[in-house]
Amino acid sequence: MEPLTSRAQVVEKKKMNLWERMYLPAIVGGMAITLKHLFKKKVTVKYPEQKREFSKVWRGQHVLKRDDNGAERCTACGLCALACPAEAITMDAAERKPSEKNLYREEKYAARYEIDMLRCIFCGLCEDACPKEAIFLRDDKIVMSEFGRKPFVYGKDILVEPMDPTKRIDISARQKKTF
Ligand code: SF4
Numbered sequence: 313m314e315p316l317t318s319r320a321q322v323v324e325k326k327k328m329n330l331w332e333r334m335y336l337p338a339i340v341g342g343m344a345i346t347l348k349h350l351f352k353k354k355v356t357v358k359y360p361e362q363k364r365e366f367s368k369v370w371r372g373q374h375v376l377k378r379d380d381n382g383a384e385r386c387t388a389c390g391l392c393a394l395a396c397p398a399e400a401i402t403m404d405a406a407e408r409k410p411s412e413k414n415l416y417r418e419e420k421y422a423a424r425y426e427i428d429m430l431r432c433i434f435c436g437l438c439e440d441a442c443p444k445e446a447i448f449l450r451d452d453k454i455v456m457s458e459f460g461r462k463p464f465v466y467g468k469d470i471l472v473e474p475m476d477p478t479k480r481i482d483i484s485a486r487q488k489k490t491f
């Protein structure tokens with residue numbers, strides 16, 4: 313039969329000598345490699361007891377920010393969803409009622425805002441696209457593991473930061489973009 317390629321080589325089965333058939337050199341060589349790694353600096357950490365410091369450019373779970381008065385900054389313009397390459401963001405806009413001025417900064421707000429964390433690739437383009445400085449990727453919080461797919465769709469109950477000024481999420485490092 314014609315070979316498929318001109319690089320084909322005939323491999324001969326070499327007969328092993330007694331020393332090779334005892335496999336001792338191979339075993340000793342393998343053990344030496346294992347021993348060498350025992351004394352090397354470990355690159356793994358014992359998570360979750362031990363946590364690595366996050367890099368300054370690290371992008372974690374999103375937060376929807378409030379302004380200084382506690383009103384949601386997001387105006388449901390949809391630019392973040394448009395910029396998202398993973399199509400992970402879904403929202404429904406609604407019109408603010410006069411009595412809701414303290415809740416939403418603009419006349420239009422996101423009645424529903426969801427991010428599918430399984431689709432998200434944490435690229436940060438939503439943050440860059442937002443004209444209202446409403447969405448940021450936190451540098452201190454990871455998206456936790458779950459047992460199903462549904463809990464990975466994060467709604468406003470998870471994404472919007474607390475109203476309490478003492479519990480606001482600090483995103484000053486990302487705002488300054490010092491990296
Ligand atoms: S970080 Fe990237 S992938 Fe994730 S929601 Fe924002 S734009 Fe989409």
Ligand code: SF4
Nearest residue numbers: 386387389390392442
């Ligand atoms: S988070 Fe920003 S970009 Fe996205 S809808 Fe709200 S205001 Fe627009």
